[in-house]
Structures are given as C-alpha cells and as structure tokens.
Amino acid sequence: MKRSTSTTALATVAFFALTTLSTGGPGVYAESKISTIGSAKVFHIGGPFELIDHSGRAVTDEFYRGKYLLISFGYTSCPDICPTTLLEISMTLDRLGVDARKIQPLFITLDPERDSPQVLAEYVANFHPQISGLTGTADQVAAAAKAFRAYYRKTVLTDGDYVLDHSTITFLMAPDGRYLTHFAFGTPPEIMARRIKNRF
Amino acid sequence: MLGRAGPTTAVAVRVGTMAGFLLAVIHPVAALDDVRRYVFVPDRATSEVAIIDTESDELETALRLDQIPNQLLLPTDASTSRPLGFLLASNTVDDSIAVVDLETLAMVRRIELGDDPDRMEIDRDGEIVAASSVEAGKVFLVSLRHGRVLRTVSGLHGPDTMVFGPDGKLLYVGNLGSAEVSVIDVASGQVVGEIPIGPTDRRPASGRIGAYTAGDRMGIVDPGTQRLISGVVNLSRTSFGSRGFASHAASDTLTVIDLRTQEKVKTLVLGDVPFRTYATADSLQLISLNNGDGTISVVSMRTLEEVARIRGARDMTGVNTGWFETTAVIPSRAENKALVVDLTEPGVIAEIPLPSSPETGVTTPDGTKVYIALSKTAQVAVIDVSKQRLVKVIDGVGKEPWGLYMAGAIAYCH
Numbered sequence: 126m127k128r129s130t131s132t133t134a135l136a137t138v139a140f141f142a143l144t145t146l147s148t149g150g151p152g153v154y155a156e157s158k159i160s161t162i163g164s165a166k167v168f169h170i171g172g173p174f175e176l177i178d179h180s181g182r183a184v185t186d187e188f189y190r191g192k193y194l195l196i197s198f199g200y201t202s203c204p205d206i207c208p209t210t211l212l213e214i215s216m217t218l219d220r221l222g223v224d225a226r227k228i229q230p231l232f233i234t235l236d237p238e239r240d241s242p243q244v245l246a247e248y249v250a251n252f253h254p255q256i257s258g259l260t261g262t263a264d265q266v267a268a269a270a271k272a273f274r275a276y277y278r279k280t281v282l283t284d285g286d287y288v289l290d291h292s293t294i295t296f297l298m299a300p301d302g303r304y305l306t307h308f309a310f311g312t313p314p315e316i317m318a319r320r321i322k323n324r325f
Numbered sequence: 326m327l328g329r330a331g332p333t334t335a336v337a338v339r340v341g342t343m344a345g346f347l348l349a350v351i352h353p354v355a356a357l358d359d360v361r362r363y364v365f366v367p368d369r370a371t372s373e374v375a376i377i378d379t380e381s382d383e384l385e386t387a388l389r390l391d392q393i394p395n396q397l398l399l400p401t402d403a404s405t406s407r408p409l410g411f412l413l414a415s416n417t418v419d420d421s422i423a424v425v426d427l428e429t430l431a432m433v434r435r436i437e438l439g440d441d442p443d444r445m446e447i448d449r450d451g452e453i454v455a456a457s458s459v460e461a462g463k464v465f466l467v468s469l470r471h472g473r474v475l476r477t478v479s480g481l482h483g484p485d486t487m488v489f490g491p492d493g494k495l496l497y498v499g500n501l502g503s504a505e506v507s508v509i510d511v512a513s514g515q516v517v518g519e520i521p522i523g524p525t526d527r528r529p530a531s532g533r534i535g536a537y538t539a540g541d542r543m544g545i546v547d548p549g550t551q552r553l554i555s556g557v558v559n560l561s562r563t564s565f566g567s568r569g570f571a572s573h574a575a576s577d578t579l580t581v582i583d584l585r586t587q588e589k590v591k592t593l594v595l596g597d598v599p600f601r602t603y604a605t606a607d608s609l610q611l612i613s614l615n616n617g618d619g620t621i622s623v624v625s626m627r628t629l630e631e632v633a634r635i636r637g638a639r640d641m642t643g644v645n646t647g648w649f650e651t652t653a654v655i656p657s658r659a660e661n662k663a664l665v666v667d668l669t670e671p672g673v674i675a676e677i678p679l680p681s682s683p684e685t686g687v688t689t690p691d692g693t694k695v696y697i698a699l700s701k702t703a704q705v706a707v708i709d710v711s712k713q714r715l716v717k718v719i720d721g722v723g724k725e726p727w728g729l730y731m732a733g734a735i736a737y738c739h
Contacts, residue, residue, distance in 0.1 A: 165714065168711070293406075313359060
C-alpha cells in the first residue's frame with residue numbers, strides 16, 4: 126500500500142500530476158431512507174451495515190447494539206483530515222473519562238482496496254485503543270457509506286496512485302442504532318464531549 | 326463569549342510586524358473561540374458587521390469597520406477547512422481591501438487597489454486574492470503576504486465573478502460585457518485564453534461579442550446595478566475545483582468548463598435567464614436559478630444532463646444546500662419566502678414564509694441550519710434544514726443586513 130509521507134508531497138503530486146479523473150463510490154443516495162412527519166420530509170441517517178473489523182471479524186450494525194457509536198469515514202492514506210479526526214475523537218474519549226466505555230468509535234474505510242484488516246489494525250493502533258477500524262468488500266463499504274450519506278470519490282493520479290475526496294462528518298448513533306447527531310470536522314474535543322454527554 | 330484573552334505582547338506582535346502577519350497567514354490560529362461557529366453579517370447602511378453565535382442563535386457582538394464593506398471573505402485552509410484567522414473586507418469608498426485579524430477583530434492592514442473592488446476570490450493557499458472591478462475592466466492580483474497588488478490585468482469586458490483553477494495557477498474571469506470567460510495566468514498577470522460561452526451553433530450577427538440577435542435577447546438588466554449584462558452573468562465552480570460553470574443569461578445556457586484544461590465540456594440549455602448556478606458541496610448536482618421564468622434546473626454532474634426543472638419562485642437570490650446535501654433552501658426576494666427543495670427526488674417540498682424580503686443565506690458547516698438576511702426588517706431568519714422549518718428570527722441585526730458569511734462551510738476532504 127502506498128502512503129503519502131507528507132501533506133506537501135501529496136498536494137504537489139495532486140496538483141502537478143493530476144490529469145485523470147475517475148469516479149468511485151456510489152454517488153447516489155439511498156432513496157428508501159425517507160419518511161414523512163407531518164408536512165416535513167425526513168432524510169434518515171444510518172442503517173444496516175456488514176463489514177469486517179481490523180481483527181478480521183465479521184461485524185454488523187447489530188453487533189454494536191447497546192453502545193453509542195461514533196462513526197467516521199476516511200482512509201488510511203488520507204494525509205490530514207482522517208488522522209486529525211481520529212486524534213480529536215481520541216481526545217474526546219479521554220475527556221469523557223469512565224463514560225467513554227459507553228462508546229464504540231468506528232473508523233470505516235472508504236478505500237477497501239488498500240485498507241485490509243491488517244492495514245487498519247496498524248493504523249488505528251496510533252489512536253485511542255477503543256477505536257475499531259472497519260473494512261469490507263467494495264459493495265459492503267459502498268452500502269455503509271450510502272446509509273450515512275457519506276460521499277467519496279476516487280481521483281486517480283498519473284503515477285497510478287489515487288486519493289479520495291470524501292465527506293468529513295463524524296456521526297453519533299444511539300445504542301439502539303438511531304441517529305442522534307453529527308459533528309463537523311474540527312469540532313473541538315471539549316465541545317464534542319459535552320454534546321455527547323448531553324445525550325447520555 | 327467571543328475571543329480569548331491572549332497575552333498583550335502576542336497580540337502586539339501579530340498586529341505590528343510583517344513577520345507577525347505572515348505568521349497569522351501561514352499558521353492557522355484558533356481565534357474567536359472557533360470562528361466556524363459564527364455568522365458574519367455585513368450591512369448596507371452601517372459599517373458594523375454583526376456577528377451571530379450559531380450555538381445560541383443570538384447576536385454576540387459586532388465587528389466595527391471604518392466603512393461599509395462591499396463583500397467579505399473568510400478564508401479557510403483548502404485541505405483542512407480550518408479558518409486562516411483573518412477576514413477580508415472589500416471597500417468601494419477608498420477602493421481597498423481591509424485585512425482584519427479575527428482574534429482581535431482589529432484591522433491589521435489596508436491594501437489599496439485604485440479602482441472599485443466589485444468581487445473578491447482567494448486562492449486555495451490563502452496567498453493571492455483576485456479582485457475584479459467591473460467598470461474599470463480590471464482584475465487585481467493581490468498578495469496577502471506582501472500586502473500589495475502584484476499584477477493588474479486590464480482591458481477586460483466587465484470582469485465580475487471569478488474562480489481559481491484547482492492548482493491556483495489560473496484565474497477564470499466571467500465578463501459581464503462579453504460572452505467569454507477570460508483565463509489569466511496568475512504568476513504573469515497575462516490573459517492566456519478566452520473561452521467563448523453560450524450557444525455554439527449561433528454567432529452574433531454583428532460580429533460583436535455578446536450582440537446576439539434573431540430572437541435572442543441582448544442581455545438582461547441587473548435590477549441592483551441597472552447594468553445591461555450581455556455576457557457571463559455568473560461563474561462558479563465545484564467545491565473540488567475541477568469544473569466551472571458559466572451562465573449566459575442572454576441565451577439561457579450554461580457552459581461547463583474543465584478548469585484543469587480550459588476546455589469546454591458541454592453547453593446546456595436551461596430555463597429562462599439562469600441567473601445563478603451552484604454545485605452542491607459533494608459536487609454531485611448543479612442547481613440553477615432561472616429567474617426569467619421562476620424555475621429551478623437540477624443538473625446531474627455525473628451525466629451533465631438536466632434531470633429536473635421544477636417550479637421555483639420569483640427573484641430567487643441563492644442556493645443553500647445542507648443536511649448531507651439532500652436539501653436546498655432557496656430564498657425568494659419577491660415572494661418573502663424560502664423554498665425547500667428535495668435534491669434526492671427534485672421538487673419543492675416546503676415553502677417557508679419569512680417576515681420580510683430575504684437577501685442571501687449561508688449554511689452552517691455541519692449542514693443543519695441556514696441563516697438568511699432579511700434586510701427590510703433588520704433580522705436574520707434561522708431555518709432548521711432537517712426539519713425544513715423556520716425556528717427563529719433574530720432581531721436587531723444592524724440596519725439593512727444583506728449577506729451572511731461563515732468560515733469552513735463545507736464538510737468534505739479534498
């Protein structure tokens with residue numbers, strides 16, 4: 126697996142070598158997750174998924190029932206956003222103290238081609254020990270992303286490497302699987318922790 | 326509360342020296358207690374910019390400038406979406422750009438241009454600002470690092486809206502007075518290309534660019550400025566930066582441009598007078614406000630085909646998408662309401678009456694709320710996008726609030 130060694134290197138490659146654009150990922154949002162409450166049309170967030178965790182175990186959304194889920198999407202070669210997101214999640218868990226045990230943070234890769242369970246295991250080891258990395262087949266990952274309206278698109282570089290443009294939201298799901306709230310990238314850990322605690 | 330009480334010496338360094346300013350530009354600072362949670366609201370009648378806290382939906386404070394700004398910019402780092410710690414305000418009284426430090430809310434620099442700055446755009450590195458002057462026919466390329474104009478590009482035909490190419494080396498300029506997008510090399514300040522827009526199967530009878538005949542209108546009159554616009558009424562781009570969209574109101578067309586190669590990809594015929602066209606933050610769809618017939622065109626970015634043309638309203642002012650890009654909120658100045666459009670199955674699913682005429686709006690970075698300025702009543706409307714309803718009206722916002730700005734308003738890594 127190729128990894129970028131620095132943001133500058135990746136940015137330089139992207140800017141000067143980019144001549145080809147191809148798309149990957151679903152690009153179409155699930156149409157079935159819509160309901161109507163009164164006169165408002167509600168677009169649901171979240172849903173069933175079947176993936177593999179970084180220990181190689183097959184898991185589903187049902188597997189995590191009883192825990193609050195803190196879900197982010199990304200990929201291990203992501204130079205800035207993803208490691209920062211996981212760092213902020215780690216700091217949030219630290220701030221929550223014993224309450225952190227109620228939470229299962231999940232990092233779902235959008236790059237199953239490169240992010241095998243072993244690669245994910247090495248990656249998440251850099252962050253809070255509670256964080257679990259999930260991968261799967263391309264279809265499984267696409268289905269999970271679609272359920273959370275997580276957008277991603279592959280941009281192929283001329284040297285054959287590629288980067289992913291992807292959404293940067295972190296989702297908080299209730300122990301019964303319902304969507305509770307979400308956090309934009311860069312939400313300070315103290316704010317994230319406070320908002321999570323308010324949901325307990 | 327806004328801001329944090331930093332050491333006096335640290336503030337003095339940042340304000341007083343070139344090195345301090347460079348530091349503020351190069352190293353993004355966390356200022357104003359997370360700048361991204363505030364909405365900045367400029368005004369037509371006062372030089373104070375109201376600042377609203379989106380957590381409380383209350384007026385927090387005001388930024389006091391020395392003149393009424395024409396436009397604000399809140400630059401963010403292109404890779405991380407983090408605010409760069411300063412705000413830019415363009416001024417038509419003294420033809421300048423003011424640079425305001427967001428930690429101190431004090432102006433740290435004024436950059437003189439020499440002509441009215443009508444529009445500003447900043448490159449993805451936060452280093453170069455392009456300022457267009459429609460009447461003067463000029464574009465100024467300004468270095469924030471050096472605090473001065475580096476290059477002046479003259480001889481353009483009413484340069485107005487602009488977009489930088491994805492690598493920042495080229496600047497694309499929409500000309501109000503000609504059906505062409507000018508391509509400028511940023512380093513040299515030279516015009517290196519002209520991209521004709523509009524219908525390719527027709528040519529102006531007189532040979533003059535923009536002078537369409539045989540049933541085509543000559544142009545449209547901008548109600549705000551009373552200018553006759555025969556050329557590019559709007560130029561915008563995808564958030565990922567690879568495609569640009571030039572609207573030609575005189576022929577009801579939209580030209581899609583590959584910003585990496587300067588090539589035209591396609592020309593679409595949309596509704597009557599496609600006045601404003603914007604891509605969703607995920608670049609999956611394009612939404613065009615056709616103010617000539619009050620319709621809204623939804624274009625698939627994957628197929629570059631119009632997938633829906635739906636009933637809109639009169640005098641639609643802008644498009645604000647949110648809630649994971651499932652929903653668009655579109656204010657109608659003539660009908661005192663906001664339309665809520667379902668982008669998954671394109672159609673208007675709600676109409677929200679507003680207390681008075683809406684101007685433009687802005688979506689919060691997490692996509693949950695849209696704020697809309699109500700200039701006639703000095704208010705700001707707060708719309709919950711997921712619930713598709715008005716949840717609050719904030720009173721006492723300046724005298725004639727017209728625009729709203731927030732830093733880091735999209736939630737995508739690219």
